[in-house]
Amino acid sequence: MGRKEENDDTDMTVELELTDGKKVTCAIITILTVNEKDYIVLLPLDEDGNSSEGEVWFYGYSEDENDPNVEPELTYIDDDDEYEAVADAFDEYLDNEEFEMMKDE
Numbered sequence: 001m002g003r004k005e006e007n008d009d010t011d012m013t014v015e016l017e018l019t020d021g022k023k024v025t026c027a028i029i030t031i032l033t034v035n036e037k038d039y040i041v042l043l044p045l046d047e048d049g050n051s052s053e054g055e056v057w058f059y060g061y062s063e064d065e066n067d068p069n070v071e072p073e074l075t076y077i078d079d080d081d082e083y084e085a086v087a088d089a090f091d092e093y094l095d096n097e098e099f100e101m102m103k104d105e
Contacts, residue, residue: 012027012028013025013026013027013028014026014028014074016042024044024045025045026044026045027042027043027045027051028041028042029041029043029056030090030093031061032089032090032093034082034085034086034089038061038062039058039059039060039077040058040060040061040072040074041056041057041090042056043055043056044057058077058083058087059074059075059076059077060075060077061074061075
């Protein structure tokens with residue numbers, strides 16, 4: 001997983017290798033904690049760095065607490081209930097973001 005460190009969090013990206021060997025660069029939207037587990041929300045980007053259709057991907061996320069230099073591990077969510085819980089948490093996150101933006105105006 002490659003990381004592009006920038007001053008602005010919205011420019012953080014990771015490169016995912018899919019099961020077919022294809023690599024996809026994704027923007028990191030946020031990291032959510034659901035039922036005491038961390039999940040990462042990724043927005044797949046095309047070759048030009050644009051997102052298509054607004055589709056997001058959810059993965060389990062874990063860091064090595066003993067060594068911050070070790071790449072974080074992403075795990076596929078194969079449980080429907082777990083996936084739904086993360087999707088609901090992301091909807092709540094989006095609602096909070098919209099509320100914050102309205103407050104700022």
